[in-house]
Every structure is written in structure tokens, then in C-alpha cells.
Amino acid sequence: MEKKKIVILTGAGISAESGIKTFRDADGLWEGHDVMEVASPVGFKKNPALVLDFYNQRRKQLKEVVPNQGHISLVALETQYNVTIITQNVDDLHERAGSSHIIHLHGELTKVRSTLAPYKVYHHTEDITLGDLCEKGGQLRPHIVWFGEQVPMIETAISECVQADILLIIGTSMQVYPAASLIDFVPQHTDIYFIDPKPALPQKSYQNLTVVAENASTGVPKVVQSLLEKMTN
Structure with missing residues (x-):
């Protein structure tokens, strides 16, 4: 049957x-950041290093929980x-x-994708830094659906x-x-x-x-x- x-x-x-940590605290901030700073294409364009570091910290936290x-x-x-x-x-x-x-x-914290070719998705559990590129030369970003996407x-x-x-x-x-x-x-x-x-x-x-x-x-x-x-x- x-x-x-x-x-x-x-x-x-x-x-x-x-x-x-849940998505947003009561004050609307996400670990001290406005959500749009760290979870939007505009935020990533404005300060990619900040966004990458934010998700690097979240990835580290994920390794500490069960x-x-x-x-x-x-x-x-x-x-x-x-x-x-x-x-x-x-x-x-x-x-x-x-x-x-x-x-x-x-999306998934344990994956990254290329900004040049979004279909290029990779399993990735370590930090992402500026200059980490896919084989086509595109900057890697978190494989996360951001606001506006x-x-x-x-x-x-x-x-x-x-x-x-x-x-x-x-x-x-x-x-x-x-x-x-x-x-x-x-x-x-x-x-x-x-x-x-x-x-x-x-x-x-x-x-x-x-x-x-x-x-x-x-x-x-x-x-x-x-x-x-x-x-x-």
C-alpha cells in the first residue's frame, strides 16, 4: 500500500x-545589523566584505550547534x-x-554560488572572502535567498x-x-x-x-x- x-x-x-538565533530580534536588527545591510543584493553591492563576514559568523555558529x-x-x-x-x-x-x-x-549556509553564474552552486563550509572566485571568475556569495530575490x-x-x-x-x-x-x-x-x-x-x-x-x-x-x-x- x-x-x-x-x-x-x-x-x-x-x-x-x-x-x-531567530531571523530578527525584537528591535528588527539582525545581530546588530539592519537586515537590508546583510541580506539584500543592494547590501552586498554596497559592502560585500561585511555581508561575507556576517555569513561566515553564522556558518561558524552552525558548527557549534546540534x-x-x-x-x-x-x-x-x-x-x-x-x-x-x-x-x-x-x-x-x-x-x-x-x-x-x-x-x-x-537557501543553505553550507553552500555558495557564483555571482557571475548563479547556477554554479558549491558545497562550502568554510569562510568566504573577497577574491574567492568560481572557475568563470565570478565572486562567490552565500547560497541564500536575500530580500528582493x-x-x-x-x-x-x-x-x-x-x-x-x-x-x-x-x-x-x-x-x-x-x-x-x-x-x-x-x-x-x-x-x-x-x-x-x-x-x-x-x-x-x-x-x-x-x-x-x-x-x-x-x-x-x-x-x-x-x-x-x-x-x-
Whole structure:
């Protein structure tokens, strides 16, 4: 029998529990920088050294953290379900936890790409400095989707959502588009679980919605256990 399809949408909240800073602090700054200085094509053109250093620091931080129980619990779903994770996070904690099918909407910290040929993408876990070039002579930059840039994986993500029997939303404000729109592409009958300590979805607006107002490290294991039990009973 064909396995049921689970699509999992994850945001900053799941990785925050591993020690990765969330996208913006309450004051709208990102580690002391205006977001547009370090996460936009304009910022990169204005001060590429600053942007490269910013992401070098984030890459170093990534090496110091490990997946938490939220990441780890999701792996067990693959024993009973066809699982796709769509993440807004640029870290590799889902991969390190052991999940096998992950779509990164906003890019990956562990990859770089050429400014001259954007399709030239390389695995890269060390610092990037000015003068680090691709074989065509283009400066390397973080493989991150910046403000003002297209989200190339959104169509792939949508194609997964339209097949979903179950949708899990974990640790995201559902305020960042186009990622927040993905909930509107799942079929009407889809069971939706929203796991977040401050869930922002109004329950009355979606059928079959279960809200778990907990952090990922405690809420995800509970939902995973429930879903696994449904398949074995």
C-alpha cells in the first residue's frame, strides 16, 4: 500500500532551540545589523566584505550547534509515511538529524554560488572572502535567498503541498511570504498540525486543524508519536 504523504513546513522556531538565533530580534536588527545591510543584493553591492563576514559568523555558529528533539523526532515518520520537509531555515540541522527529503526555500549556509553564474552552486563550509572566485571568475556569495530575490524552490514546494495528506507546521510565524502561502495549496481534506508556542493561525479558518501550543522539542515528539500510532493500530 502506498504510504500517506506528510509535508512538514519548518521555520526559525525549530532551530532556535538548538541555539541558532531567530531571523530578527525584537528591535528588527539582525545581530546588530539592519537586515537590508546583510541580506539584500543592494547590501552586498554596497559592502560585500561585511555581508561575507556576517555569513561566515553564522556558518561558524552552525558548527557549534546540534539538532534538537524537534528535528530528530521527524525522522521516525519516514518509517510509516512519505515525508517531505520544506524548511525556511538555512541551517543543515534536518540533514544532520537524518531526514532524507528536504527542500530549502531560502537557501543553505553550507553552500555558495557564483555571482557571475548563479547556477554554479558549491558545497562550502568554510569562510568566504573577497577574491574567492568560481572557475568563470565570478565572486562567490552565500547560497541564500536575500530580500528582493526570487524564491526558486517555491514551485517545487507547492508541487509537494498539493499532494499532502497531512501538513505539519513547526516553529514559524506564518508571516513570511511566499512560504506562508503554502498552507493554501494543500487539499481541503488535509489534516493540519500547527506546533508553535505562539500559534498565529486562527483555528476556525482551517478545517481539520490541530494546534499544539508548545516548543518544537516537546510538541513535535507528541505529534509524531500520535501519527505513528495511527498507522500501527
